Amino acid sequence: MRAVIQRVLEASVSVGGREISAMGPGLVVLLGVEAVDEAGDVSWLAGKVARMRIFHDAAGKMNLSVMETGGAVMVVSQFTLHASTHKGNRPSFIRAAAPNFSEPLYEEFCSALETQLGKPIGRGIFGADMQVALINDGPVTVWIDTRQRE
Numbered sequence: 001m002r003a004v005i006q007r008v009l010e011a012s013v014s015v016g017g018r019e020i021s022a023m024g025p026g027l028v029v030l031l032g033v034e035a036v037d038e039a040g041d042v043s044w045l046a047g048k049v050a051r052m053r054i055f056h057d058a059a060g061k062m063n064l065s066v067m068e069t070g071g072a073v074m075v076v077s078q079f080t081l082h083a084s085t086h087k088g089n090r091p092s093f094i095r096a097a098a099p100n101f102s103e104p105l106y107e108e109f110c111s112a113l114e115t116q117l118g119k120p121i122g123r124g125i126f127g128a129d130m131q132v133a134l135i136n137d138g139p140v141t142v143w144i145d146t147r148q149r150e
Contacts, residue, residue, distance in 0.1 A: 001041045001109070002081040004030040005142045007054050011074055011134035013124045020130075021122035026071030028134050031109060032081030033102035034095050034147075041146040042105060046112035049073070054140050062140075067117055074122035075113065076132055077106045099127055 005027055012022040029049055055064040055071065066073060079102065083091035096102070103126045114121050124130045 001037045001045050001146045002032040003045060003144045005049060007137045007140035009135040009137045013076055014131045015125050015128045020125060021074055023072035023074050023122050027066050027073045029075045030078040030081060031075055031106060032078050033097045033105045034082055035097040037105055042108045042112050045146055046109055046116050048144060049113060050116035073113060075110050076124035076130060077126045
């Protein structure tokens, strides 16, 4: 699994001009699932996102997690995170998992993150053509790949 985590002041996701989810300060997580991903990747990544210390403490240091700040979280599926750009100019998405495999893992990740946080999260609509709007705070953007845990 790959995740791009963005600290935001606000964010929303819309489909067909209709707002699906909106939030204030917190994290937007763009999530890509690979065909080799499994349940262990889901739980590890959900814990990492929930506990990642990228919010400022009273001294102005990035030392607090979204759990500690009480911030909101939104997760949006994005298969293009597994794009291969090695050959030519057209990305290949061969490493991205098929929807019948990736959608259940996306849902498991969202549920695991809700359990970690102890509250509901915002979501996009899996497989939909979505418009994601956000104001990146910092900017702070972190990329995580469960294949590179070491």
